[in-house]
Amino acid sequence: MFYVYKMTNVVTGKFYIGYTNNPKSRIATHKHAASSGKKSKLYDNIRKYGFGSFNFEIVFQSTVRQVALDKEVEMINLDDKLSLNLALGGEGGYVVPDEKKEEWRAKLSAARKGKKPALGLKHTDATKAMSSIAGKKRWDIYGRYPDNVVDFSFKEATANFGISKTHYYRLKKQVKE
Numbered sequence: 001m002f003y004v005y006k007m008t009n010v011v012t013g014k015f016y017i018g019y020t021n022n023p024k025s026r027i028a029t030h031k032h033a034a035s036s037g038k039k040s041k042l043y044d045n046i047r048k049y050g051f052g053s054f055n056f057e058i059v060f061q062s063t064v065r066q067v068a069l070d071k072e073v074e075m076i077n078l079d080d081k082l083s084l085n086l087a088l089g090g091e092g093g094y095v096v097p098d099e100k101k102e103e104w105r106a107k108l109s110a111a112r113k114g115k116k117p118a119l120g121l122k123h124t125d126a127t128k129a130m131s132s133i134a135g136k137k138r139w140d141i142y143g144r145y146p147d148n149v150v151d152f153s154f155k156e157a158t159a160n161f162g163i164s165k166t167h168y169y170r171l172k173k174q175v176k177e
Contacts, residue, residue, distance in 0.1 A: 002068035004060040004075060009045055009084075011053050016042045016084040019072040021065075027056060041084040150175050 003023055007016040007030070020026040034046035046054065059075065062068045073089035123131075149157050150172045157163050163171075 002062050002065050003058050004068055004072045006055075006057050006059045006075070007042070007084075008055045008057075009049055009053055010055060011049050012045070014041075014045060014082045014084050015079075017059075017072055017075045017089065019068055019089070023056075023058065040086055045084060 002019065002021050005018050005020065005023060005026070007018070009015070018026065030042070030046070031051055033040075034043040034051070060068065060071045062071070069089070076083055076085045076087075076089040149161055149163060149168070152160065154165065154168050157168050158165075
């Protein structure tokens with residue numbers, strides 16, 4: 001079942017429309033995001049007025065996902081002035097108006113300045129070798145499996161020693177080397 005829900009701030013009358021397939025989990029996610037300092041109109045409101053100031057209600061449900069997503073979009077667009085939503089709904093995501101895109105990019109650039117994200121970095125062969133040695137030593141230190149564990153079939157090794165498939169085949173490969 002797919003649900004469209006409405007969280008209304010009883011103090012201000014502002015509301016948030018959302019989509020979920022698990023309402024209890026979604027409420028918990030909103031609480032956690034607000035308490036961890038995540039920035040959005042909704043979470044700023046929750047921090048300011050408290051989660052107890054919000055009514056949570058299921059306003060629509062459907063067995064068809066796309067129907068629920070379409071209903072979410074429709075409901076978000078009913079009252080722009082009171083909505084706490086940042087996106088138009090449907091598949092979500094932030095929608096930055098064209099007139100604010102340059103300002104938004106400048107803020108992102110300033111926030112990232114001096115940081116070195118690791119995305120796209122490749123490990124050198126020396127790093128890979130070092131990691132391999134450290135991983136092998138770690139398992140040797142634990143002494144969790146007997147030396148002859150690779151003499152068994154994987155099914156037998158799992159039944160007798162509880163070894164994972166990944167670790168079993170890594171040990172088997174190590175024996176071949």
